[in-house]
Amino acid sequence: MVAAQPLLKERTDAPHAAAPYDVEAVRREFPILGRTVHDRPGRTGKPLTFLDSAASAQKPRQVMDAVRHAYEAEYANVHRGLHWLSMRATDRYEAARETVRAFLNAKATSEIVFTKGATEAINLVANSFGRTFLQEGDEVVLSEMEHHANIVPWQLLRESHGIVIKVVPVDDDGRLDLDAYQALLGPRTKLVAVTHCSNVLGTVNPVKSMIAMAHERDIAVLLDGSQGAVHLPVDVRDLDADFYVFTGHKLYGPTGIGVLYGKRHWLDRMPPYQGGGEMIHTVSFERTTFAETPAKFEAGTPPFVQAIGLAAAIDYVSGLGREAVAAHEHDLLVYATEKLEAIPGVTILGRVPGKAAIVSFTMDCAHPHDIGTIIDFEGVAIRAGHHCAQPLMERFGVAATARASFGLYNTLGDVDRLVAALETVREMFGR
Amino acid sequence: MSDDLRELYQELVLDHGRHPRNRRHPDSFNHEAFGKNPMCGDALVVYLMLDPQGVVTDCAFMGEGCAISMASASLMTEIVRGKTVDQANALFAAFQHLATGEGEVDESVLDEDDLDRLQALSGVRQFPIRVKCATLAWHTLHAAMQGEEMVSTE
Numbered sequence: 001m002v003a004a005q006p007l008l009k010e011r012t013d014a015p016h017a018a019a020p021y022d023v024e025a026v027r028r029e030f031p032i033l034g035r036t037v038h039d040r041p042g043r044t045g046k047p048l049t050f051l052d053s054a055a056s057a058q059k060p061r062q063v064m065d066a067v068r069h070a071y072e073a074e075y076a077n078v079h080r081g082l083h084w085l086s087m088r089a090t091d092r093y094e095a096a097r098e099t100v101r102a103f104l105n106a107k108a109t110s111e112i113v114f115t116k117g118a119t120e121a122i123n124l125v126a127n128s129f130g131r132t133f134l135q136e137g138d139e140v141v142l143s144e145m146e147h148h149a150n151i152v153p154w155q156l157l158r159e160s161h162g163i164v165i166k167v168v169p170v171d172d173d174g175r176l177d178l179d180a181y182q183a184l185l186g187p188r189t190k191l192v193a194v195t196h197c198s199n200v201l202g203t204v205n206p207v208k209s210m211i212a213m214a215h216e217r218d219i220a221v222l223l224d225g226s227q228g229a230v231h232l233p234v235d236v237r238d239l240d241a242d243f244y245v246f247t248g249h250k251l252y253g254p255t256g257i258g259v260l261y262g263k264r265h266w267l268d269r270m271p272p273y274q275g276g277g278e279m280i281h282t283v284s285f286e287r288t289t290f291a292e293t294p295a296k297f298e299a300g301t302p303p304f305v306q307a308i309g310l311a312a313a314i315d316y317v318s319g320l321g322r323e324a325v326a327a328h329e330h331d332l333l334v335y336a337t338e339k340l341e342a343i344p345g346v347t348i349l350g351r352v353p354g355k356a357a358i359v360s361f362t363m364d365c366a367h368p369h370d371i372g373t374i375i376d377f378e379g380v381a382i383r384a385g386h387h388c389a390q391p392l393m394e395r396f397g398v399a400a401t402a403r404a405s406f407g408l409y410n411t412l413g414d415v416d417r418l419v420a421a422l423e424t425v426r427e428m429f430g431r
Numbered sequence: 432m433s434d435d436l437r438e439l440y441q442e443l444v445l446d447h448g449r450h451p452r453n454r455r456h457p458d459s460f461n462h463e464a465f466g467k468n469p470m471c472g473d474a475l476v477v478y479l480m481l482d483p484q485g486v487v488t489d490c491a492f493m494g495e496g497c498a499i500s501m502a503s504a505s506l507m508t509e510i511v512r513g514k515t516v517d518q519a520n521a522l523f524a525a526f527q528h529l530a531t532g533e534g535e536v537d538e539s540v541l542d543e544d545d546l547d548r549l550q551a552l553s554g555v556r557q558f559p560i561r562v563k564c565a566t567l568a569w570h571t572l573h574a575a576m577q578g579e580e581m582v583s584t585e
Contacts, residue, residue: 038433367497369471370448373561374440377433386472399472399495428440429449429498 021328026320027409029060037379046379049417054199054227054358054405055383057252059313066312067254070305078304079278079295093304096311097294103314104244104261105235111267113294114307117258118226119149121245122193124260124297125222126153128270129191129243133220136162139189141219143168143176143205144395145198148388150224154193168194170395174201174350181210185217192221196228196244200387200403201350202333202358204232208239215240220266226250230407231329231356233322236261248306252407253313257306260297267293274299317408325408329357332406336415340404343422349396357406360387363422365429368402374428375421382418439554439561440498443506448498453491453508460489466571466582468563473500477571485516490572497564503552504568510545516576522549523569529553530565 027033038045050058070092076085078093097109106112115121134140140154144167157163166189168181176194185192192214197204207228211221222243225234229246236244243266248257262270272279272290276299281289290296317325336359340346345364363371372384383403386393393399404418462479475494482488490508495501507526511519518540525536526549538546555565574582 367495369473369497369561369564370440370499373558374436377436385470390472393472399474428445 021320021324023328023409023411027411029062029316030058030409031061032058033409037381038377046377049378049380049414049421051404051406051410051414051418052381052383053230053407053410054250054403056249056255057230057407058409059252059254060316062316063253063309063312067305067309070308075305077301089304092308093302096304096307099311099314100259103229103234103318104259105237106261107237108264110293111261111264113260113262113267113297114302114304115245115258115260115297116256116303117249118224118245118247119153119258121258121260122150122222122224123153124273125193125243125245125262126157128273128297129220129266130154130157130161130163132270134161134163134190137164137188139164139166139184139186141166141168141181141184141189141192141194143181143194144170145174145176145201145203145389145392146193146195147199147224147226148390149226150193150195151391164188167391170201170203170392173352174198174203174355175352176203176205176210178206178210178213182213185214185219189214189217189219192219193224194221195224195226196234197225197231197356197358198350198389198392199227199358200360200389200392200401201352202227202355202360203350203352204228204354204356207241211240227356227358231326233326242266248310248313251310251313252317253310254306256303257310259310262293264293267297270297272296272299276300278302320408328408329406329410332410332412332415333357333359335412336404336406336418339415339419340422343419343426345426346422349398349401357410358403359405360401360403362398362401363425363429366425368400370429371402371422371425374425375418378417378421378424380418380421435554435557439558441551441554443548443551444498444502444554447502447505451492451501451505453505454493454501455491456493457489457491460491462575462578464571464575464579464582466567466574468500468567469583470563471497473497473564473567475500475504475568475571477504477568477575479572479575481516481576487511487514487516487519492568492571496567497561499552499555499561499564500567503565506548506552507568507572510548511572519572519576523573525549526552526569527566530555530562532556 036045074088076089078090097112100112101109166184169177214221220242223241225246244261249255279299347362349360368384385400457478460478460480467474473496478491480489490511492504521540528534528536552565555561570582
């Protein structure tokens with residue numbers, strides 16, 4: 001498990017040796033990784049070096065096949081058709097819910113709500129839980145390393161309901177200040193909403209103990225698992241999380257699908273977030289009664305094909321072995337950290353042991369956007385910008401960073417190509 | 432290295448990007464505006480001194496950003512000095528045309544040397560995502576001349 005390992009562990013083996021993980025076989029399942037970029041008529045471009053998986057990951061054939069099969073052979077609307085095909089599609093959709101349940105080790109499928117992404121899942125909680133359990137002056141504790149998706153919904157609730165937002169600070173290495181966190185948990189605190197793993201720093205937060213600290217005061221906790229569900233094993237019952245959200249497209253699944261896990265006793269007491277079909281029990285103009293969770297939160301035709309694709313992605317990742325993937329990503333992280341640190345003028349943000357394979361960095365000679373543009377011409381795709389985490393950028397006194405993020409298909413050669421491309425940047429911008 | 436990349440990062444751009452001219456907070460100015468590119472987070476402030484005849488007697492800026500945005504701001508502060516507001520607006524239009532290929536340019540009111548220098552930034556045309564880096568300073572200058580305090584490239 002990545003979380004238990006130091007960032008820079010002792011290496012006794014050569015980088016490629018004794019790896020039980022066949023990354024070349026993995027890569028063959030991702031057709032896009034074989035393409036070139038910047039192609040022109042009469043000239044083949046550069047091979048793609050894809051290091052932007054934290055923004056969105058590429059898809060294996062298994063996911064695309066599942067989506068295609070759902071449309072080609074098993075497509076009809078779910079939950080309302082009396083006909084055979086509708087029942088088949090419904091079975092597949094509900095089987096996907098079971099796959100997600102098992103992935104998170106939730107107690108029951110009734111605790112798994114499909115959304116269109118992590119953002120919608122957080123908005124659902126902010127609206128439904130927020131309107132029900134938060135009153136003016138009540139406090140929500142966030143952290144300085146949150147993605148905008150876990151900041152703005154709470155600010156909207158602040159405007160509409162007068163809640164108060166408190167923020168856990170981050171230290172210079174990128175670690176949450178747990179003493180400050182403890183001190184922020186007060187009599188008015190009703191919810192803690194923090195990320196499991198930072199999309200900028202790679203920091204894996206000690207969420208189990210943070211949840212325990214909150215629960216001592218009967219404070220509910222929402223975890224943003226957008227990166228956590230990709231890089232770490234998640235056991236919502238072991239963590240005792242009240243809510244856990246993640247998105248499918250970062251987990252090698254389709255776009256337009258996400259998950260809200262919520263403890264049943266919360267979901268039962270939360271009102272619907274949106275109204276429509278599927279989520280009702282009976283409707284009349286005088287009175288409508290609502291379906292049970294999770295249908296209560298899934299108004300309208302759900303993205304069931306995408307949910308089936310997500311289940312295929314989870315099966316795929318689980319089939320590779322989450323431990324094996326984590327070990328592979330850790331090797332990439334260690335190697336990338338060593339190589340990048342050896343480049344003069346490179347500074348890495350986020351140095352907490354046990355971090356995930358996300359490396360944000362700056363170069364003293366070039367702005368991240370220039371870095372991104374230049375290395376793109378070498379076929380190296382990274383993210384450059386504020387990563388939807390402007391408060392964190394401000395904390396570190398930078399407007400932007402370059403970020404290389406690794407997935408289960410990346411290789412040590414990808415790191416070498418990144419490093420070589422950064423040499424081009426130094427040639428151009430070096431004083 | 433690719434030709435497009437060389438075109439984008441010409442020597443003049445690299446020079447002004449590394450060593451921006453007039454990046455300072457002037458002692459006196461009578462117009463200023465804050466410009467922001469929300470997509471990338473780049474932000475800068477443009478300071479202007481206009482004399483009673485509407486001639487730019489000083490132009491400076493503060494801010495940090497990529498080489499393209501710094502070079503564009505730096506070149507702009509040099510070029511607009513001594514120009515009237517009308518001439519500066521014409522240069523803004525010319526620059527937008529250069530960077531995007533859109534709009535019309537009335538070259539009769541423009542100085543050829545100025546156009547040559549601005550031409551150094553025309554490489555952004557091949558990089559749609561970077562056009563806003565190049566035009567941020569000009570949008571901000573425009574806002575300052577109009578008496579607006581804030582402008583966004585969105």
